[in-house]
Amino acid sequence: MALKPVVLALSRSGEAVAHRVAACLGAQVHGREGRVDQADAFFPDALDRTRDLFAAGVPVIGVCASGILIRAVAPLLADKLVEPPVISVSDDGAVVVPLLGGHRGANRLAADISQALGAVAAVTTAGDVALGVALDAPPAGWRLVNRSDAKGAMAALLSGGGAQVQGDADWLVDLPEGDAVRLSCTMDRLDDLGPAHLQFSPQCLTLGVGCARDCDPAELATLVDDVLAEAGVAPEAVHSVNTITLKGDEPAIIDLAVRLDAPLRLFEAAVLDAETPRLANPSDVVFAEVGTHGVAEASALAQAGPAGRFLVEKRKTANATCALVIAPDPLVELRGRARGRLSVVGIGPGQAAWRTPEVSKLVAQADELVGYGLYIDLLGPLALGKERSDFPLGGEEDRCRYALEQAGKGKNVALVCSGDAGIYAMGALVFELLDRGPDQMGVSAAARRVEVVCSPGVSALQGAAARAGAPLGHDFCAISLSDLLTPREDIVKRLKAAAEGDFVIAFYNPVSMRRRTLLAEAREILLRHRPGATPVMLASSLGRPEEHVRYRRLDELEVDEVDMLTVVLVGSSHSRLAQLGEGPRMFTPRGYARKIDGDLAG
Numbered sequence: 001m002a003l004k005p006v007v008l009a010l011s012r013s014g015e016a017v018a019h020r021v022a023a024c025l026g027a028q029v030h031g032r033e034g035r036v037d038q039a040d041a042f043f044p045d046a047l048d049r050t051r052d053l054f055a056a057g058v059p060v061i062g063v064c065a066s067g068i069l070i071r072a073v074a075p076l077l078a079d080k081l082v083e084p085p086v087i088s089v090s091d092d093g094a095v096v097v098p099l100l101g102g103h104r105g106a107n108r109l110a111a112d113i114s115q116a117l118g119a120v121a122a123v124t125t126a127g128d129v130a131l132g133v134a135l136d137a138p139p140a141g142w143r144l145v146n147r148s149d150a151k152g153a154m155a156a157l158l159s160g161g162g163a164q165v166q167g168d169a170d171w172l173v174d175l176p177e178g179d180a181v182r183l184s185c186t187m188d189r190l191d192d193l194g195p196a197h198l199q200f201s202p203q204c205l206t207l208g209v210g211c212a213r214d215c216d217p218a219e220l221a222t223l224v225d226d227v228l229a230e231a232g233v234a235p236e237a238v239h240s241v242n243t244i245t246l247k248g249d250e251p252a253i254i255d256l257a258v259r260l261d262a263p264l265r266l267f268e269a270a271v272l273d274a275e276t277p278r279l280a281n282p283s284d285v286v287f288a289e290v291g292t293h294g295v296a297e298a299s300a301l302a303q304a305g306p307a308g309r310f311l312v313e314k315r316k317t318a319n320a321t322c323a324l325v326i327a328p329d330p331l332v333e334l335r336g337r338a339r340g341r342l343s344v345v346g347i348g349p350g351q352a353a354w355r356t357p358e359v360s361k362l363v364a365q366a367d368e369l370v371g372y373g374l375y376i377d378l379l380g381p382l383a384l385g386k387e388r389s390d391f392p393l394g395g396e397e398d399r400c401r402y403a404l405e406q407a408g409k410g411k412n413v414a415l416v417c418s419g420d421a422g423i424y425a426m427g428a429l430v431f432e433l434l435d436r437g438p439d440q441m442g443v444s445a446a447a448r449r450v451e452v453v454c455s456p457g458v459s460a461l462q463g464a465a466a467r468a469g470a471p472l473g474h475d476f477c478a479i480s481l482s483d484l485l486t487p488r489e490d491i492v493k494r495l496k497a498a499a500e501g502d503f504v505i506a507f508y509n510p511v512s513m514r515r516r517t518l519l520a521e522a523r524e525i526l527l528r529h530r531p532g533a534t535p536v537m538l539a540s541s542l543g544r545p546e547e548h549v550r551y552r553r554l555d556e557l558e559v560d561e562v563d564m565l566t567v568v569l570v571g572s573s574h575s576r577l578a579q580l581g582e583g584p585r586m587f588t589p590r591g592y593a594r595k596i597d598g599d600l601a602g
Contacts, residue, residue, distance in 0.1 A: 003084070003364055004028070005059035005109065006381070009036045010046055014063035014091035017117070021061060021089060024116035025109070028385055041381050047072040049381065052352045056360035056382060059085040059105065061113070066097055073100065085109055093117040102134070135183075138200055139171050141330025143236040145190075145199040152195030156180045169200060187237035189229070202330040203239040206308065207262070208300030209253055210243055212319040217252040220320040224256060227312050227322055238262050239331040242299035244272060246290055248339045249449035252320070265303060265336035266410070272298035280313040280323075300325035303335050340407035340450035343414045344430055346421040346457020347378060349543030354458045362455055363414050370403040371416030371426075379416065400429045401443055408446035420459040424480055424508050427454055460567045461506035464539035467549050469578070469585030471537065471569050475503055476588075481518040482509035488518070495522050499529040504575060504588055507568040511559060519559050519568070526570060527555060535577040535586050537569040538562060551577060551584055 009018035009031045015038070022029045031039030032046060043049040046064070050072035053060050062069045066088040073086060077100075085106030086099045096114045098106035098121070107123050114121035135157075136150035144150060157163060162178015167185030175183075182197045184190060190199050211220050228235055241257040243250075245266040257264035269291035275298040276282055282293040292298055297314050304325040312324040343362040348354035363369065363382045373390035376383050389406075391399040403415040417425040430452065436442030465472045477498050483491060498505050505526075510519045526534070532555030540548040540563065552558075554570060562568060575588040 003056075003058050004385075005061050005085070006030055006053050008032075008046065008049065008060065008062040008064065009039060010062065010064040010068070011035050011091065012037065014089075017089060017091060017093040018063040020093065020117060021063065021113055024112060025061075027061070030381060041384050043381070048352065051076060052360065052381065054084060054086065055357040056364040057082075057084050058364050059087075059101070059109065061087045061089060061109070063089045063091060066099060069099060080104075087113070089113065089117075089119070093119055095120050095122055097122045104137075107134070133171065133175065135198060140332040141203050142169070142171075142185075143201050143203055145201055145234055145236045146193040149193065149195045149198060153181045153198050156195070167200075169202075172200075187233045189232050189234050199234065199236075201234045201236040203237055204327045204330055205233060205237045205311065206240055206242055206300045206303040206325045206327070206331070207238050207260075208242045208296040208298065208303075208323045208325065209256065210247060210295035210299075210321045211250060211252050213250070215250070215252040215319040217255040219317055220252040220256055220322070221259060223315060223317050223320050224260075224322050227315050227324055230315075231311050231324055233311075233324075235260055239327075240265050240303055240334060242267065242303045242336060244269060244290060244292065244295050244299065245337075245446070245449075247295075249451075254339075263334060264339055265299075265334055266339060267299050267302050267336045271302055271336075275301045280310055296321040296323040297325075299336075304331070305335070337410035338412070340410045340446075341412045341453060342403055342407040342430065342450050343412075343453045343455060344417070344421045344427050345414055345455045346417050346419050346423075346425065346459070347375060348419060348458035349460065349463050349541075351378075351543040352380065354463065354543050356455065356457060359455045359457060362453065363416070365412060366414035367412045368406055369414050369416055370399060370406070372399075372418075375416045375418050378418075396426065396429060397433070400426050400433055401447075404430065404433060404443045404447040404450065407450040408444055408448075417457070418460075419463075420457040422454060422456070423459045423461075423478070458543075460508065460539075460542060461569070463542040464506070464537060464549075464567045464569050467539055467542065467547075468537045468569060468587075470587040471504055471535075471571055471575055472506075473588040474572065474574065474590045475501075476506065476572075477501075477503045478506040478508060479522075480508040481515075481522065482512070483515065483518065491518065492521070492525075495525045499526045502529065502572045502574075504572045505570045507570070509564070510562050510566060510568045512564055516559055519557075519562060523554060523557050530554065530571075530573040532556075534573065535571045535575055537586055538566055539569070540566040542567065551586065 005027045007018045007022045007027050007029045009015045009029055015036050018029050028040040030041045033042045033044050054073045069086050069088050085101035088097045096110045096119050098110040110121040135154050138144055161180020162176040163181045163183050164179055165172050165183045169185035184199045187201045193199055238260050240263050242265045243253055245268050247253055248266045272292035276293045278301050279294045279297045287293045300323045301308050304327045308325040308327050311326040314321055314323045345359045345362050368387040369376050370389045376388055403413050407413045415426055421427040433443050479494055534554040536552045536554050536557050538550050578585050
């Protein structure tokens with residue numbers, strides 16, 4: 001999905017311009033604390049805010065000097081094909097400079113902003129400047145078939161050569177004429193493409209598909225290939241892959257959409273059945289099965305709209321069907337709905353520097369955020385303007401069920417967890433709900449069809465270990481001391497096994513307001529197997545301003561100095577506390593000294 005830009009206002013001299021830019025784009029204004037009076041959100045450091053937004057894939061428009069934005073994103077630059085636009089606007093609104101992402105929307109944004117401000121758009125992309133068009137970024141409704149050849153073709157044109165445009169494409173009419181490059185604007189399948197011959201295909205085709213449950217993806221793919229070949233059209237002319245909602249989780253259909261690099265769109269049975277008068281092959285059998293007289297034909301027609309007509313009527317194999325519909329003009333909008341997605345994300349301890357770029361992108365792309373309110377608050381600017389559903393502590397099952405059901409409606413939902421979502425968090429509960437039967441308080445059939453994405457985060461034990469030094473340098477384990485969901489006898493059994501195995505142990509949920517005895521019991525069990533001087537690290541509120549780290553001996557560990565926000569790391573019998581210039585550092589040797597001694601002895 002295309003993300004809304006964020007406009008950064010760094011000073012009062014540019015504040016009015018920032019709000020004018022935001023108004024023309026329907027964007028938010030983020031302002032520098034103490035230097036801007038009005039904004040949707042405030043930030044203390046411009047470089048950090050710019051990096052956070054850029055890492056999340058959010059287009060950034062800074063009303064500031066270009067150098068500020070350049071310094072902010074420079075360490076993150078890697079792939080121009082995926083990086084979001086970055087644009088600077090002068091404080092007086094006279095100049096708009098697209099710095100990055102010219103072919104990913106920055107040039108178009110710059111043009112929109114300059115028109116709204118009456119400014120000059122300082123576009124420096126060679127194709128846009130010399131030719132007025134970027135061949136590798138055709139307008140909506142068109143697709144470049146041989147994208148890898150665009151650079152060579154553009155070089156030929158910039159060297160003074162002209163283009164021979166074949167077909168109807170008004171966006172290419174201003175190119176200089178000549179025979180250096182041929183540009184074919186057609187959906188026909190061509191086979192002589194290269195740097196001297198580019199093909200731009202209008203996306204006028206909608207593909208409707210259906211299949212039996214667990215159809216072999218190769219069977220559907222082969223059927224579609226045969227239909228496209230029969231029609232003599234390029235696969236790039238396909239605007240979308242369409243089917244009934246019931247098939248939203250069908251692997252063969254999902255794989256086909258990925259293979260064609262086309263969006264998958266879903267339609268309810270009633271919507272498809274409304275297309276029955278236009279079907280070439282209506283079926284009462286299909287209606288009895290899924291509630292519509294056609295799936296492949298009906299979904300292709302529903303996407304193409306009233307002006308669509310069949311290019312290829314329904315074709316079928318033993319387990320798959322497809323149909324191809326053509327619209328009179330390139331399609332630029334999507335009907336139906338997307339397959340719902342639930343992103344189960346771990347945001348780390350909370351600070352942006354410990355949040356992975358992948359998590360930031362998934363959050364930025366989400367339509368709705370679901371989670372414990374504090375965790376959503378920790379997202380800061382990424383949560384602004386988004387629909388959010390806060391749940392209290394203790395409402396974990398309701399939280400996960402709600403997130404799945406919202407995704408089942410076709411929404412893109414992010415379930416926000418602290419640390420890593422798969423470690424003592426919501427990840428396992430999501431899959432448990434999906435695995436339950438309807439009679440076991442599971443979720444609806446629609447929720448079971450959603451895409452579930454899990455993204456890792458920095459866990460509390462990793463954060464604590466990094467602050468300590470390297471206490472997890474050898475074998476370790478994690479044990480939760482909460483007996484709310486785990487029987488106490490199971491926890492004690494695991495404590496004894498970990499103590500006997502001499503593991504470094506990370507204790508999660510060490511105490512609560514009413515649960516105070518298990519940590520003390522754990523200490524006594526461990527003291528039977530490791531020295532009283534074993535180092536223990538207590539890390540509270542990691543990664544947050546109130547972070548507090550301290551060290552104790554195992555035999556001096558007191559329950560009263562531990563709270564619910566504390567991770568307790570207990571060393572093995574080999575763990576040590578080294579006194580260094582920056583203070584004590586805890587580490588657990590892996591055995592390299594013994595290896596060196598053995599090598600010397602040999």
